[in-house]
Amino acid sequence: QKEVEQNSGPLSVPEGAIASLNCTYSDRGSQSFFWYRQYSGKSPELIMSIYSNGDKEDGRFTAQLNKASQYVSLLIRDSQPSDSATYLCAVPRGGGSQGNLIFGKGTKLSVKP
Amino acid sequence: SAVISQKPSRDICQRGTSLTIQCQVDSQVTMMFWYRQQPGQSLTLIATANQGSEATYESGFVIDKFPISRPNLTFSTLTVSNMSPEDSSIYLCSVVYTDTQYFGPGTRLTVL
Numbered sequence: 001q002k003e004v005e006q007n008s009g010p011l012s013v014p015e016g017a018i019a020s021l022n023c024t025y026s027d028r029g030s031q032s033f034f035w036y037r038q039y040s041g042k043s044p045e046l047i048m049s050i051y052s053n054g055d056k057e058d059g060r061f062t063a064q065l066n067k068a069s070q071y072v073s074l075l076i077r078d079s080q081p082s083d084s085a086t087y088l089c090a091v092p093r094g095g096g097s098q099g100n101l102i103f104g105k106g107t108k109l110s111v112k113p
Numbered sequence: 114s115a116v117i118s119q120k121p122s123r124d125i126c127q128r129g130t131s132l133t134i135q136c137q138v139d140s141q142v143t144m145m146f147w148y149r150q151q152p153g154q155s156l157t158l159i160a161t162a163n164q165g166s167e168a169t170y171e172s173g174f175v176i177d178k179f180p181i182s183r184p185n186l187t188f189s190t191l192t193v194s195n196m197s198p199e200d201s202s203i204y205l206c207s208v209v210y211t212d213t214q215y216f217g218p219g220t221r222l223t224v225l
Binding site for chain 2: 001034042043044045046088093097098099100101102103104106
């Protein structure tokens with residue numbers, strides 16, 4: 001049974017701080033990893049994808065992947081109140097690319113002004 | 114990007130009835146995906162809908178309960194049949210377009 005695990009939070013950080021969101025996965029064969037942001041009452045939107053070990057940066061967001069430890073994280077620098085949302089980690093089922101995704105339960109982030 | 118619309122956006126239904134949810138995407142896509150998000154939970158894939166063939170269902174989901182149609186490359190429907198309160202959930206349509214997965218706005222279903 002493939003699983004994706006996340007701390008449910010809530011994670012509370014002050015405005016301007018770095019928010020660190022963590023995710024572990026059980027399938028060693030996984031090759032693609034995705035972070036989605038879901039605002040309350042809205043549908044998820046893709047914010048980061050990562051395929052190789054190491055860091056990938058996009059603006060204030062950095063995804064970090066460690067396949068040996070089966071661990072992927074998302075760092076949000078200079079956190080803003082508008083970043084307050086639930087962040088979902090997702091891994092494709094069966095070694096695919098996207099579409100058929102296994103989601104973690106999400107970490108709720110609250111950024112306090 | 115791909116823009117996805119769903120109808121209805123929400124509904125309240127009686128136990129034992131059925132509801133059909135429509136999903137329309139503004140671009141042609143090979144596969145469409147139906148997910149469920151139960152209250153306080155994450156997303157779970159129900160099935161993958163391919164145009165011209167039967168849908169592929171994930172473990173725990175069956176065609177009799179969740180029949181799916183995919184008449185063309187921009188449209189799909191999901192029916193929730195013989196509903197019970199346990200079917201109360203948000204149902205989301207999703208597509209992969211230009212290497213990005215997009216989700217529709219969801220249909221919030223409450224079964225009494």
